[in-house]
Amino acid sequence: MDGFRGTRRKFLAWGNSLLAAGGLASHPLRAADSHKMAEGEDYYDKLGVTKIINAAGTYTALTASTMPPSVQAAVARAAKHPVRLTELQKAAGEYIARLLHCEAALVTAGAASALTLGTAACVTMGKRSAIRNIPNDVTGLKTEVVVQKAHRYDYDHALANCGIRFVEVETLRDYESAFNDRTVMAHFFNAADGGQISREDWIRVAHSHGVPCFNDAAADVPPISNLWKYTQMGFDLVTFSGGKGIRGPQNAGLLLGRKDLIAAAVPNNSPNSDSVGRGMKVAKEQIVGMVAALDWFVSQTDAGMEAEFRRRADRIAAHLKGLPTLESSVVIPEVAANAVPHLLLRYDQQRMKISPTAVAAELRKGTPSIELNPATGKKPMAGLPSDENTIVVGVWMLEPGEELTVARRLREILGKAATA
Numbered sequence: 001m002d003g004f005r006g007t008r009r010k011f012l013a014w015g016n017s018l019l020a021a022g023g024l025a026s027h028p029l030r031a032a033d034s035h036k037m038a039e040g041e042d043y044y045d046k047l048g049v050t051k052i053i054n055a056a057g058t059y060t061a062l063t064a065s066t067m068p069p070s071v072q073a074a075v076a077r078a079a080k081h082p083v084r085l086t087e088l089q090k091a092a093g094e095y096i097a098r099l100l101h102c103e104a105a106l107v108t109a110g111a112a113s114a115l116t117l118g119t120a121a122c123v124t125m126g127k128r129s130a131i132r133n134i135p136n137d138v139t140g141l142k143t144e145v146v147v148q149k150a151h152r153y154d155y156d157h158a159l160a161n162c163g164i165r166f167v168e169v170e171t172l173r174d175y176e177s178a179f180n181d182r183t184v185m186a187h188f189f190n191a192a193d194g195g196q197i198s199r200e201d202w203i204r205v206a207h208s209h210g211v212p213c214f215n216d217a218a219a220d221v222p223p224i225s226n227l228w229k230y231t232q233m234g235f236d237l238v239t240f241s242g243g244k245g246i247r248g249p250q251n252a253g254l255l256l257g258r259k260d261l262i263a264a265a266v267p268n269n270s271p272n273s274d275s276v277g278r279g280m281k282v283a284k285e286q287i288v289g290m291v292a293a294l295d296w297f298v299s300q301t302d303a304g305m306e307a308e309f310r311r312r313a314d315r316i317a318a319h320l321k322g323l324p325t326l327e328s329s330v331v332i333p334e335v336a337a338n339a340v341p342h343l344l345l346r347y348d349q350q351r352m353k354i355s356p357t358a359v360a361a362e363l364r365k366g367t368p369s370i371e372l373n374p375a376t377g378k379k380p381m382a383g384l385p386s387d388e389n390t391i392v393v394g395v396w397m398l399e400p401g402e403e404l405t406v407a408r409r410l411r412e413i414l415g416k417a418a419t420a
Contacts, residue, residue: 333383
């Protein structure tokens with residue numbers, strides 16, 4: 001110990017002399033340096049990454065939502081202290097379950113991670129050998145997942161990671177006859193714009209066969225009540241994305257549902273080694289951020305959020321009045337996902353000689369760079385009645401005042417095209 005102390009004294013003396021030689025020991029930090037330390041360096045600028053105004057929506061490729069100040073503060077504070085991860089996950093899950101009126105909850109690495117972990121829970125049901133062996137060896141396990149053909153989507157891979165096989169059905173009669181001794185789960189895509197079988201029938205039939213139902217409702221808030229609507233309806237597992245309407249960390253999500261299934265998901269998850277979810281690590285900051293975001297989100301009201309989004313849309317539309325043939329409307333998509341006000345701008349391209357897709361390109365390459373909703377200039381998609389003559393502005397992820405910047409840039413581009 002004495003040798004260590006001696007070495008430590010020599011190190012400190014050497015460090016102090018180095019500071020003095022550099023002039024740091026006797027001079028306080030400049031105000032600019034102090035501010036940089038307090039606020040953090042702007043690494044977007046340092047790395048040359050373009051910041052954007054998000055007039056599109058909560059798309060992963062656009063880094064989804066921004067966290068409200070209270071959530072940002074909670075994340076920053078959580079970063080200062082190490083904790084035991086399993087204790088934090090357990091406490092966070094219990095808190096979220098109480099808040100959202102369900103049996104149990106788990107913070108995951110996004111909604112896709114929740115799809116994998118929920119499926120793994122149903123396949124393995126806590127059996128250690130099964131947890132180690134999936135997806136390569138599923139001998140003796142139930143692995144068939146029933147799904148409506150219209151509900152097959154880009155996130156199927158998250159379920160297939162567990163070694164399952166999809167069984168597609170179309171009619172209620174197909175569904176009722178699809179169950180056998182290999183059926184492990186029935187999967188439902190909440191925002192699907194097709195499918196003949198209702199949520200209620202999906203649950204009823206699966207439960208009559210003793211099979212759990214999983215509902216992917218990743219982007220389906222607001223309304224706020226959806227956070228407990230589907231578990232209370234009878235779905236055994238439900239997932240939501242943390243970084244979309246809830247406005248938590250983008251790499252966080254929720255797995256909600258039956259206590260035994262959530263418990264079975266846990267050993268498939270990080271930090272447990274030799275598991276399908278080991279790479280789906282959720283840091284302490286994201287777990288705390290998810291809890292803080294839920295606290296923020298449930299303190300809002302659906303009416304209050306909708307009113308604010310409509311005000312933003314109205315401000316943009318008002319700034320564009322007088323442009324030739326331009327008509328504006330505010331619509332809410334008639335699907336479960338992203339069911340918030342969007343601004344639609346339609347015009348005659350013979351009078352304003354620029355296409356909506358060209359407008360989007362001009363906004364993207366401008367300063368500041370602005371991203372419009374991807375339905376702009378395209379056929380109806382995601383419940384939005386768009387077409388080749390329509391600009392779609394997603395207003396709900398705009399920061400305060402950004403709607404005026406969007407309006408000015410649209411006026412510049414469209415006004416120039418009107419005089420061309």
